Amino acid sequence: MHSGPGNPDDWVTVAQVIRPWGNRGEVAAISLTSLANRFDTLREVYLFGENGPLGEEQPRHIESVWENRGRLIFKFLGIDTITDAEQLRGAEMKIPLAERPELPAGEYYHSDLAGCEVIDRNGSRIGRVRNWLDEGGSGVLSVEPAGNGEDVLIPFATSICIEIDVKARRIVVDLPEGLLEINRR
Missing domain, CATH: 2.30.30.240 (PRC-barrel domain)
Structure with missing residues (x-):
């Protein structure tokens, strides 16, 4: 995994948190990627707010992700309550640009x-x-x-x-x- 946040041009946003979901620390998010199966293998993301990284500059481990009515529901390690999840409202989920999957010839991000x-x-x-x-x-x-x-x-x-x-x-x-x-x- 990438060593941490740096130049904004080195990142790509893959989803954005909308709000808490349920009472176990899950969050609802919208996908910002056109790759339908993007989240099947994604295990870590960096969370960014308006002023940069949220919390420590370390990746957040994704415990699970599933779809509900067109929204993605994420459960992150260490985010276990509604109060914890509320802190992530509006956060952008980013990955290092270098970690995007390579596309076939003739396809472009x-x-x-x-x-x-x-x-x-x-x-x-x-x-x-x-x-x-x-x-x-x-x-x-x-x-x-x-x-x-x-x-x-x-x-x-x-x-x-x-x-x-x-x-x-x-x-x-x-x-x-x-x-x-x-x-x-």
């Missing part, structure tokens, strides 16, 4: 796409990826334009995003005619 420069196939800069929108299907990149204006929405499809180089922080797109104009209305 949404957080890795954020900040990538988007250029068209002629080399003209369109902007930078601000966010990923899950609109069903293949998803949509919300791109902060190089000039002023509203974000440009670009479908994340292989026919449009023709080259993706996360390490170089660059996405080359072949936009359908009129897509930029539609975004500027």
